[in-house]
Amino acid sequence: MDIRYATNPEDARGYDTEELRRRYLLDAVFVPGEIRLTYSHQDRVVLGGAMPLGAELTLDPDDALRTDHFCERRELAVFCVGGRGTVRVDGAVYELDRADLLYVGRGSRDVAFGSADPAAPARLYLFSTPAHQSHPTTVVREGDVAPVELGTPDGANVRTLRRYVDGTLVRSCQLMMGYTTLAPGSVWNTMPAHTHVRRTECYLYFDLPPEARVIHLMGELDRTRHLVMRNEQAVISPSWSVHSGAGTADYSFVWAMAGENYDFTDMDHVAMDELR
Numbered sequence: 001m002d003i004r005y006a007t008n009p010e011d012a013r014g015y016d017t018e019e020l021r022r023r024y025l026l027d028a029v030f031v032p033g034e035i036r037l038t039y040s041h042q043d044r045v046v047l048g049g050a051m052p053l054g055a056e057l058t059l060d061p062d063d064a065l066r067t068d069h070f071c072e073r074r075e076l077a078v079f080c081v082g083g084r085g086t087v088r089v090d091g092a093v094y095e096l097d098r099a100d101l102l103y104v105g106r107g108s109r110d111v112a113f114g115s116a117d118p119a120a121p122a123r124l125y126l127f128s129t130p131a132h133q134s135h136p137t138t139v140v141r142e143g144d145v146a147p148v149e150l151g152t153p154d155g156a157n158v159r160t161l162r163r164y165v166d167g168t169l170v171r172s173c174q175l176m177m178g179y180t181t182l183a184p185g186s187v188w189n190t191m192p193a194h195t196h197v198r199r200t201e202c203y204l205y206f207d208l209p210p211e212a213r214v215i216h217l218m219g220e221l222d223r224t225r226h227l228v229m230r231n232e233q234a235v236i237s238p239s240w241s242v243h244s245g246a247g248t249a250d251y252s253f254v255w256a257m258a259g260e261n262y263d264f265t266d267m268d269h270v271a272m273d274e275l276r
């Protein structure tokens with residue numbers, strides 16, 4: 001498992017581009033035939049991807065966890081970014097189409113990932129957080145989620161946000177997850193920007209054309225930095241970091257959070273004058 005220690009904003013001021021990417025960017029989330037995971041000490045989130053080919057991929061505990069099973073003390077969300085996947089949890093098989101999610105409760109013992117069609121392998125995005133109690137393992141399909149329309153054409157930020165795990169359809173301990181899709185011609189996500197120092201947030205950008213990029217803003221409000229990101233890369237935003245971006249084309253992104261409170265709407269909105 002790739003380990004990323006927590007960082008503080010004062011140290012981050014001195015990071016050059018390579019250092020920023022090394023600490024916050026997940027370069028290769030989906031690798032054929034592998035589960036790739038990153039353990040971040042920011043709120044102890046684990047994130048990464050599974051891309052099963054012929055054989056199932058088993059989610060084993062890593063030494064970073066020192067538990068008998070991955071979900072022994074953790075909850076997990078699995079979001080299908082592409083292809084058709086299966087997730088086997090203690091013998092029960094859940095089928096996921098694109099934009100379906102499986103929430104796996106704490107205490108689940110055996111978790112494995114498969115692809116319905118190995119010729120078009122599933123890309124399953126994984127996000128896990130420590131959990132203090134067990135909630136039922138539950139599938140959420142895109143059609144179950146009430147879409148929320150945001151933004152304006154003039155602001156180039158028309159987008160649809162869907163909250164899959166936030167205590168409404170699925171109760172979790174601290175994990176929240178959903179995804180947002182930009183309308184054609186719109187490029188800005190999460191603008192006007194916000195922070196929430198009570199939670200860490202991670203984004204996985206997807207559905208970007210190969211040549212397109214997202215210029216992802218991060219860092220302190222009065223000294224922002226950026227990462228140039230391509231399709232199916234993820235970024236860790238520590239609690240003190242703004243997280244927003246503009247694409248050279250429209251795109252989607254999975255957002256996921258964990259931390260102090262369990263309130264999606266808890267955001268400190270940022271006035272344009274505050275951004276530097």
Ligand SMILES: O=C(O)C(=O)C[C@H](O)C(=O)CO
Binds near residue numbers: 150159161190
């Ligand atoms: O487009 C947006 O705005 C978002 O999707 C924002 C994220 O959901 C977020 O940052 C939640 O804290």
Ligand SMILES: [Zn+2]
Binds near residue numbers: 194195243
């Ligand atoms: Zn946020």
